Amino acid sequence: MEGTTTMNRRFACTTGDLDPGESMTVPGDVKVALHRTEDGEFFATADSCSHEEWSLGEDSDLEDDEVICPLHMARFNLRTGEPTCFPATIALQTFEVVVDGDDVYVVA
Ligand code: FES
Secondary structure, eight states, rough: TTTOOOOOOEEEGGGSSOOTTEEEOSEEEEEEEEEEOOSSSSEEEEEOOOOSSSSTTOOOOOEEEEOOOOOTTTEEETTTEEEEEETTOSSOEEEEEEEETTTTEOOO
């Protein structure tokens, strides 16, 4: 059906591949940034910052439950994707993360 996108569960990495406080880009049709907070929790957002083009998977900082884009210091809530400060005003798309044993998947 036109306008309908199908979400697929996609293998991202193993739990040992991503240290707490780090992010990575998961390649695919929809590029996803996978983040692991200092608490060890996984979150997935759109890879590109919503302000300008910048890969949050390749270069970003995590603080509590926020991801910070280093280009102009926009911050986003990892749970909702909502920006929490300027210059970003558009939310990041968020994606479900499934941890199955040692394997981490994103649904995107
Ligand atoms: S590109 Fe991310 S804050 Fe500007």
